[in-house]
Structure formats: structure tokens, C-alpha cells
Amino acid sequence: MHTVREASVLLKGGKTEQTMGPNTTLQHRALQVIEDIRAKVHAACGPTVSCADITVLATRDVVVTSGGPSYAVALGQRDRVAPASEDDVNALPSPFTASVPDLLRVFQSRGISDAGDLVALSGAHTIGRGICPFFQDRTDNPGGDAFVLKLKADCDRDPNRLQQLDVITSDAFNNAYYRALNTSRGVFTLDMALIRDARTTPIVRRFAQRKDAFFAQFARSIVKLSKVPRKPAGNVGEIRHRSCFRTNAGQSILVADSDFEAIIYILVKSRWPTPVPSPAGIRSHHPIEPPNVSSLPADEIAAGVPLLGRRCWRGRGGSSSSSGSGLFVLAKAFAVGVVLAMEFVHMLHDADEALTNPCLPAVPWRQFPFSGFVAMLAALGTLVIDFVGTHMYERKHRRKEE
Numbered sequence: 001m002h003t004v005r006e007a008s009v010l011l012k013g014g015k016t017e018q019t020m021g022p023n024t025t026l027q028h029r030a031l032q033v034i035e036d037i038r039a040k041v042h043a044a045c046g047p048t049v050s051c052a053d054i055t056v057l058a059t060r061d062v063v064v065t066s067g068g069p070s071y072a073v074a075l076g077q078r079d080r081v082a083p084a085s086e087d088d089v090n091a092l093p094s095p096f097t098a099s100v101p102d103l104l105r106v107f108q109s110r111g112i113s114d115a116g117d118l119v120a121l122s123g124a125h126t127i128g129r130g131i132c133p134f135f136q137d138r139t140d141n142p143g144g145d146a147f148v149l150k151l152k153a154d155c156d157r158d159p160n161r162l163q164q165l166d167v168i169t170s171d172a173f174n175n176a177y178y179r180a181l182n183t184s185r186g187v188f189t190l191d192m193a194l195i196r197d198a199r200t201t202p203i204v205r206r207f208a209q210r211k212d213a214f215f216a217q218f219a220r221s222i223v224k225l226s227k228v229p230r231k232p233a234g235n236v237g238e239i240r241h242r243s244c245f246r247t248n249a250g251q252s253i254l255v256a257d258s259d260f261e262a263i264i265y266i267l268v269k270s271r272w273p274t275p276v277p278s279p280a281g282i283r284s285h286h287p288i289e290p291p292n293v294s295s296l297p298a299d300e301i302a303a304g305v306p307l308l309g310r311r312c313w314r315g316r317g318g319s320s321s322s323s324g325s326g327l328f329v330l331a332k333a334f335a336v337g338v339v340l341a342m343e344f345v346h347m348l349h350d351a352d353e354a355l356t357n358p359c360l361p362a363v364p365w366r367q368f369p370f371s372g373f374v375a376m377l378a379a380l381g382t383l384v385i386d387f388v389g390t391h392m393y394e395r396k397h398r399r400k401e402e
Helices: 028-045 051-065 086-090 100-108 115-127 132-139 146-157 176-182 189-196 201-209 211-226 259-271 296-315 323-355 370-401
Strands: 129-131 162-164
Touching: 028 051, 100 115, 100 189, 115 176, 115 189, 115 201, 115 211, 129 132, 132 146, 132 189, 146 162, 176 189, 176 201, 189 201, 201 211
Parallel strands: none
Antiparallel strands: 129 162
């Protein structure tokens, strides 16, 4: 589940998770669907949605479309930049596991200890497939079991076939998987263990009788599973913006809690080509972009006009209480107006693009840059105070001269 939630299972290559035991049967057509969705989402919204989020959303929608329950999906996950270790991948429950206590220990190692969670999550097999080697321990010793003998005959005819794990309704998400277990028609040894253990047998039978009970428990259990802490800890990674099948290779679109963290990261990244860890406070899905510095020279000139004007005026013998003071105030007001106008112009394009984005959330104010807005108000307030203070000082100075 970790590797799905973090999209590391999508990575392709010689030593990726797709080459590791439990994942060798992954359907590449299904993985391609995730990439196709990413391409369309990024074309509409830009690289703001991770492959991890797309995967969990697609999984939920497949469950619902197949007739299963809907459930809440936690979004905002970033994509891992490296595959999980082989030890982590192989820590998943094996289809050959015949012991419910062993299965429970695997779940407990991830913070899930309820037998109901184990049985409900196993119910995902209702739309699952498995290759013959994954239940060969049963077909090698079929005994007199008619169901296992049929599995053996099918695999002998076509060793590469995909066996439906729900032998009643293979493409519908329902409780038929449990009804099959009640008649000893589970495909994996793991499946049959659930109907043979005193802790799980009553749950299997209840789910076989009541689809609503299975749906309610499945929704709770999969949400609980989605909250298992990640390894390594924290939501670290990137948003893959070229393909879900490979990382951004040093061109990660990272996300930071503040513009300050973003600027520091960009400066360090530009000076040292070696990998730089992302800021610790990364949390949202707005890509970091280098700050727009094209207006800085013009801003500096505009801000310097009033100072240069006053120095020149005084150099010619002018007085701050003369009419030159009015010209100075006018020049300063004009320069400040130029500075503010340029900043608003630079903000206007980004604001228009954000407000017309087809992926604008229902409550956009949650993403409003209040820090920048407050900074702008503070700048305006400072100008007002400066103007009033300067005016009062000059009026007092004129009275002393009189």
C-alpha cells in the first residue's frame, strides 16, 4: 500500500519495484491508465497533481464504478523519488500464507490490529486476478478438491493465464468473494486461511450474508490503511511532471511553506548541482518557480528618483521648506506609484491565470496568499505614515524659520 500511495510502484527500470516478486504480475495497461490521466490533468491544470494522488483517486473510482462503496481519499501526497526496498515490497502478505496470526502480524506492524480490517481489505480480491505460480502450492497438491483440480487443469493448459480471484462475479465489487470462500472456492492459500480460522470465519460469513456490512467495513479499513505512516517519515518527494514512470531527474517541482524557503532552495540548487534536500516545510501543491527579478532594476531606479532629486536640489542651495519640497513629495509619490504599479502588473497575470484555471478549488480563498496581501497593505501603510510624518516635520520646520 505504501508503494501505491507514494507512486513508487509506477517507476520503471532495471531495479524498480515492478521487477520484484509480488509486483511482477502488475497489469501494464492499468499502469498506463494512470499515466494517461496524469497527462490530461497536467495539460489542463499544470503539474500540480502528483501521480500518487491520481493513483489513489483512480483506485477509489474503480471501486465505485465496479459497484463498491465510496470513501474519503486523503490528497496532497508527493511522489517518491526512489523505489522502495525489496525488503519493504516483500513484507507484503504472501498469497502462500496459511496462517491468520501471520497475516495479522503483518498488519499490526503497520498499526492495524483489527481482524475485521484484514478480512475487509482481502475483499478487494473480488475484482482481482492472480497468475498460476501464486497458487501453485495448492495445485501441486490438489488432493480430492474438485475446485483445486479445475485450477490445476486450467493452469496446465495455459501457465500464463490470469485466474479470477472471485470465481462468481469477477468484474463486480461485491460480497461474492466471501460467498465463494464459504464454499471453499478461494484461489489463494491466504484466502482459504480466512475461512478456516476461528477469529476470521465469523467475519467472512457475515460479509457473505450482508454486502452492506462488507462495504461499511471496507471503507473504514482502506481509510485507516491510507493513514499508515510513510517510510521514510514525512511527505517528501516531488510532483512528477513528465511521466509517472520516471522521476524528474534533478528538475523536481517542489513545494514549500513559504517564498523564503523556495528562494533559498533555488539559490542553493543553482550554485551546487548535487542533489539538495527539499525544504522541511513542504506541504502544498503549488510548484516553486524562480522569483521574477526583471522588475528589480526599474524598481531601484524609481525608488532612487526622489532621493537623487532632493540631493540635487539641496546642492543648488534649495531649502526643504521651499517649493522644492512640494516637488520632492510629488516625485516621491510618482516613484512609489511606479513601484506599486509594476508589482501589481506582475501579479495580474498570475492572478488571472489562477482564477481562470479549470482546476480552481471550490473554496479558493483557502489558497489565497494572505502573507503577500498583508505585506502589500503594510507597504501602503508605511507610505502613508511617511507622507504624514514628512508633512508634519516640514510644517514644524517652517514655523521655526518664521
